Amino acid sequence: MSTIRVGSAPDSWGVWFPDDPQQTPHTRFLDEVAAAGYRWIELGPYGYLPTDPQQLTDELAARDLKLSAGTVFEHLHQDDSWGAVWSQIEDVAKLTAAVGGTHVVVIPEMWRHPATGEVLEDRNLTPEQWRKKAGGMNELGKAMFEKYGVRAQYHPHADSHVDTEENVYRFLDGTDPEFVNLCLDTGHISYCGGDNLAIIAKHPDRIGYLHLKQVDPEVRAKVEAEDLPFGEAVRLGAMTEPPRGIPDMPPLLEAVEQLGIDVFAIVEQDMYPCPADAPLPIAQRTRTYLGSCGIPAVRFV
Template sequence: MSAIRVGTAPDSWGVWYPDNPNQVPYTRFLDEVAAAGYQWIELGPYGYLPTNPSQLQDELEARGLRLSAGTVSERLHQPNSWDVVWSQVTDVAALTAALGGKHVVVLPEMWRDLFTGEELEPGELTGEQWSAKTEGADRLGKAMFEEYGVQLQYHPHADSHVDTEENIIRFLENTNPEYVNLCLDTGHVSYCGGDNLAIINRHPERIGYLHLKQVNPDVVAKVHTENLSFSEAVTLGAMTEPPLGVPEFPPLLEAVAKRGVDVFAIVEQDMFPCPPDAPLPIAQRTFKYLSGCSVAGLRFN
């Protein structure tokens, strides 16, 4: 039977940066992940967790944890961007592979400033830029796999060029499934007005990884009406713990389970900044909720 292995990520502890005074120390994050019941994590921003493979392995083993993936961003639609993107990817991919991880989640850089909402570049790509992004993603996925043995899982993001359901489908239909598949972030899809089930049903073979996230539709409506930045949206509680928001998880997990292949489903609840005592109780409740979902193949180890 195929498995959907559930884990969590630094993002659910309010971690957005390698080092920030508003974030909990990495040791507390790891301790609380284990206390909540999870066994799988992601690296989060490179440098938050130890970058020495031996040290990180010791930290994980001491708590019964394992690594599912690393995370990095891309801007491959921009001219002469390959070297900068690849230099970031190599660090993340090498550390991920050294810890036994098989995936690197790649996010498009945002076209709006995360905090102010200021437009940094046009929100729509030209045809030439779309080709540069999709061809660059294929090249990146091929290089990552050949050099590090990790698979590229592409993560759509709000206020980026791969955000809406339409843009996600366009991206998938112009990339090579041998090298590029989708990290379906259920929250970002819903935040951008998309239908997660429709994406799964249209391209089930491309769902290679999941980020489980729910949004509060009332907050999201306010964000869009007032044209607020993504950071403001998070501060207002746009991302909420299940089962309080949308989309519903069981139907999505059941649709993915029908694929018959193993995937990770990593819980992410965007919170930054957040009180240091807030994440653990949320993580415990979320673990309990997911443990009660009757979905074939859902596993926590």
Template sequence: MANALDRIRVGSAPDSWGVWFPDDPQQVPWERFLDEVSEAGYSWIELGPYGYLPTDPAKLTDEVNRRDLKVSAGTVFTALHRGPDVWDATWEHVSQVAELTRAMGAKHLVVIPSFWRDDKTAELIEPSELTVRQWSYLTKGMERLGHEVKERFGLDIVVHPHADTHIDTEEHVERFLDSTDSGLVSLCLDTGHYAYCGGDNVKLIETYGERIGYLHLKQVDPEILADVVKNEVPFGPAVQRGVMCEPPTGVPALEPVLDAAQRLGVDLFAIVEQDMYPCPPDKPLPIAVRTRQFLRSCGA
């Protein structure tokens, strides 16, 4: 029997149902996502792209309560490395999502940096490496965001390293953590994205434990990843090739990651996210059921 992971609270997200956008004909309706995530045995969910789930707190509260679900976090996208000029537009987006997140009783806001290449066309939007000035904008901007979000909404921001963004590799993630105030900025460690970018998840948890504020559980298919890296395939097409795969068939092994997280001695959300946009509507539920059973076998 696996060790009981009593500090880990497992959930899932619209992403595991192939949902990347607020509204898209290739995605399942939100009612079906809520029905199926509950049926699969999860009790926690994220809001996903703002506008996919109902944005009226009373309606959403009613819908999640009826299915015995609770919300762990909202998600925002930011481009703070572009400097003070983007602050107002960023804050408008953030406060909208933070308002709903707080109303749902959640305590976390997952912050995803902007992509440097288009995830559909692969067109370069900007260089993949930031200048010294842009790094300063990014780190100071995230600290300001952490401060404002805590002050105004009582939420903690958790910054999500992500493929094809400027916070991706071990080097970039460590530089980001070393350059930001631990009181203002924590990390949402996505096990799949970090492995996708060549990082060692267990090492990061053991080295920067006090900065890990949230987990996304995900695995990559090493064979597909090798081809993706070799041919510089952008993230969107890589997902369509199946680079993010069903656990426990990929890397990193989740048992050691969960054990390392449990050893931190703090309560952590671990939200399953298997990127598979777009996908057939009947594909997600069986995967979600098997993944929940697998995580139970790990003690979570």
């Protein structure tokens, strides 16, 4: 019997950075995510939530919250990147494990700046860069599991080198399922023109974690036509609350249920920046909607 453990994340409260005056303070996020009926959360950007394990443990316990995962970015295709990436991942993995989390979601850094659209590097990797990225992730996944007991879940992302369905398959083909699996972000896959159900069907054994989000098809069409950067797309409302967008959630959740796995499904709705009062009602409606999809495996505890 599958269990799909649904939670939420700082991202759904408009949090993209460790410290930003436009963002909701972490105490308000914790209060509101608990009030919305979720029990599982992610760390968000390292430094947004307290980095002292005891303080974080106490703040989570006070609200009956638990941690599913930390999150970190990587640029392993670049020369001499291992030390810098491992330093960040080690901080996140150590804190995650200390407060009971079991996963680290690893996201590829973007090839253009999300806010300004400035092109930072070529949008396509060379074969050698692909080998470095895949090999580096194998090493990172092995190191974080052996040292901290947390599993690497790789998150394809818009405006990154692991974005389209084709590139997701290429990444999975080059990585070791013992130490690296997939955080299937349903919104980013759809945003990049991919088919979530096809990925689940082709690589059912690599689905290790989920981020649940939907994309507004009209905004996505504008992004594609004008080649807009991801940050601008978000400000235009590219990521929308279900059931207003794609992919359709009930068949996706049903496909995951049929895998027979115990998996986290963290709700993420990119909306940086956003009014402080916007996230809570969206989170409440989303929880109600997901609970109404008729999928027995969906749990909020």
